[in-house]
Amino acid sequence: MFISTLGYTLFKVADRNIGDVFLTLLVLGFIIGLISNWKILIQDKILWLFLLSLLSQILSWFHGIYFTPYTPSFFSLSPLANLFYFFILAYWLKGNTYYIFSTLTAYCLGVILACILHSNAPVDEFLLGLTGQRVDFGITNANHTAALAGGAILASSFIIYFFIKEFRVHLRTWYGIGYISFLIIISIINLLLVYMTFSRSTWLALCCV
Numbered sequence: 001m002f003i004s005t006l007g008y009t010l011f012k013v014a015d016r017n018i019g020d021v022f023l024t025l026l027v028l029g030f031i032i033g034l035i036s037n038w039k040i041l042i043q044d045k046i047l048w049l050f051l052l053s054l055l056s057q058i059l060s061w062f063h064g065i066y067f068t069p070y071t072p073s074f075f076s077l078s079p080l081a082n083l084f085y086f087f088i089l090a091y092w093l094k095g096n097t098y099y100i101f102s103t104l105t106a107y108c109l110g111v112i113l114a115c116i117l118h119s120n121a122p123v124d125e126f127l128l129g130l131t132g133q134r135v136d137f138g139i140t141n142a143n144h145t146a147a148l149a150g151g152a153i154l155a156s157s158f159i160i161y162f163f164i165k166e167f168r169v170h171l172r173t174w175y176g177i178g179y180i181s182f183l184i185i186i187s188i189i190n191l192l193l194v195y196m197t198f199s200r201s202t203w204l205a206l207c208c209v
Contacts, residue, residue: 001029001092002099008089009106013139013148014114023085030088050087101162104155108186111152114139115193129196136197146199150206152190156183 007022093099116122118138129135136142160183163176194202 001026002102004029005089005092005099005103006106009103010110010113012110014110014117026088026092030091033091047087101159104159105183105186108152108156108183108190111148111193112186112189114148115145126192126196129192134196134198137193142197143199143201146194146197146202149190149193149197150199150202153187153194153206156187156190159183160187 004022004025008019008026011019011022013019089103093103115126115137119125120138122137125135125137134142136145139145139148160180163180194206
C-alpha cells in the first residue's frame with residue numbers, strides 16, 4: 001500500500017488515469033483495513049468527520065431536489081469528501097518518517113512530471129519562461145501551476161530543514177548528502193516554475209510561511 005501511496009502522490013496531477021488506479025487500491029485497502037480494525041478506527045474523530053462530510057453532501061443533494069428550485073443534474077460526493085483524502089493517505093503512512101518524506105518527495109517530483117506531461121513542448125516552454133514570459137505548462141492555468149510548485153517548495157524545504165536539524169544523524173552518510181542535494185535541485189526547479197508563472201499570490205504565501 002505504501003507503493004500505491006507513492007504512485008497516487010506522483011501521478012495525481014501528472015496523469016489522472018494512473019493516479020486514480022493507485023487511489024482505487026488505497027481506498028479498497030482502507031475499506032478492508034476499516035473492516036478488520038473497526039474497533040480502533042471507530043474512535044478516530046477524523047473518520048467521523050469524513051463520514052459526516054459524506055452525509056452532508058447527501059442531505060444537500062436531497063434538499064436541492066425537493067426544497068429548492070435548483071435541481072442537481074447529478075449526485076457527487078466528491079466536493080466535501082475530497083477534503084478527507086488525506087485521512088486515507090495518513091492511515092497508510094502510519095506516522096512513519098521514512099514514508100512521510102518519501103511521499104512528500106514523490107509529490108515534488110509529481111509537480112515537475114505534470115509540467116512535462118501536460119505541456120506540448122516542456123523544454124521550449126521552460127526556456128521561454130526563463131526569458132521572462134509567463135507560462136503554465138498546460139496545467140489549467142498559471143496560478144494553478146504556481147500553487148502546485150509552491151506546495152512542492154514547502155514540502156522539500158521542510159525535509160531539508162529536518163535533515164539539517166538532525167545533521168549528526170543524517171548528513172554524515174552519502175545517502176543523506178545525496179538526498180539533500182537531490183531535494184535542493186528539485187526545490188530550485190519548482191522555484192523557477194513559480195517564477196515563470198508570475199503568480200503574486202503564491203509568492204505572498206511563500207513569504208508568509
